[in-house]
Amino acid sequence: MKALVFRHSLAREAASAIGGRVDPRAFVSRLAPVRLEDVDELPLPSKDWVRVETTFSGLCGSDVKQILLNGARDNPLTALVSFPHVLGHEAVGRRADTGERVVLNPWLSCGPRGIEPPCEACAVGRYPWCRNFRFGDLPVSIHIGNCAAAAGAHAERFGAHVGQLFAIPDQVSDEAAVLADPVSVSLRSILLAPPPEGQPVLVYGSGTLAFAATALLRHLYPATQVWAATRSGPRAELATRLGAHAVLSSSPEELVAQVARRTATTPLEPWSKRNWLQDGPAVVYDTIGSTETVETSLRLLATGGTLVVSGVEPPRRFEWTPLYFKELHVIGSNGFGIEEIGGVAKHAMEHYFDFIAGGLDLTPVITHRFPLDRWYEAVLAVKDSRRTGAVKVLLESAR
Secondary structure, three states: OOEEEEEOOOOHHHHHHHHOOHHHHHHHHHOOOEEEEEOOOOHHHHHHHEEEEEEEEEOOOHHHHOOOOOOOOHHHHHHHOOOEEOOOOOEEEEEOOOOEEEEOOEEEEOOOOOOOOOOOHOOOEEEEEEEEOOOOOOOOOOOOOEEEOOOOOOOOEEEEEEHEEOOOOOOOHHHHHOOOOHHHHHHHHHHHHOOOOOOOOOEOOOHHEEEEHHHHHHOOOOOEEEEEEOOOOOOOHHHHHHOOEEEEOOOHHHHHHHHHHOOOOOOOOOOOOOOOOOOOOOOEEEOOOOOHHHHHHHHHHHOOOEEOOOOOOOOOOOOOHHHHHHHEEEEEEOOOOOEOOEEEEEEEHHHHHHHHHHHOOOHEEEEEEEEEEHHHHHHHHHHHHHHHHEEEHHHHHHO
């Protein structure tokens, strides 16, 4: 079968990194560590696994960051990946044994690893907290897409444990279903710090996670004022379409000034001229996670407010004095599992299907589709998103 394989090679990674400074196509060239290959299907780890024929796979930001080598060698999560691996963890497909349409929960926690009894985290459905990512029937890895023995979804087929697959209701399209993973990520970030009654919140970012967070906030908390800090133009229009009450600048200094005007707050001007506020939104959902967005969020949050970081960028130094002075709360958000909404506890993806039945439509975030054999065009479209307008990009099986 055809599959998008990443092979860890310092020589190839160095060549791509150096060449990419001149031409981004170096990251997807034949000398890069990632390529589309004809590979033999991996054996299924146990009798509880089945094969799935891929319909769509979503190109996640983490896929693109890995291909573009946007990371650091001292990243602690290098302890929880195995190579070579087939990329891709956002997927819709059909079970080869039944023909049923399914969406993938990619976490390789206790169940998929054949570990009984499950760890305390998995027993309550908190799969990203699993303590057994190094053990069981699979090599070290946290989810499908970074495991040497469980091929990812950027392929014509992939394998999954039956407990990782959720049947797609008839009224849910494949295009809506393929968004289940990123929507579930944003849902988790919101549930970690729900909007306080009567106070505004801000969603920071211009990608799928940001737009999903905006739409979910309006769907779940219709009385809450939702502000979106996003790029101007089509991104701003999309944020408005998905429910943002106000679209603010993504430029740090202008964003702080706009929040000050909206909250009738006088900015405090330090020697650095980087103004900060004592009053602002009660929660910022930062879907970018760069040092710039984290620092800016700390500057504009209300005193005692909460920053939820779901975005992932390499760390750098930043000024964090407002963190302790305003007694802010900072929460990291990663993944999803069993979530409770309105007293009902079930998997985030099942909640998402309920939201669709209730009128939620996030398919406008899907801007591009490419066949699997044009994966390199998809990656470059995301890298140059300011020109291409790419938000969520799908790869379609060549079958």
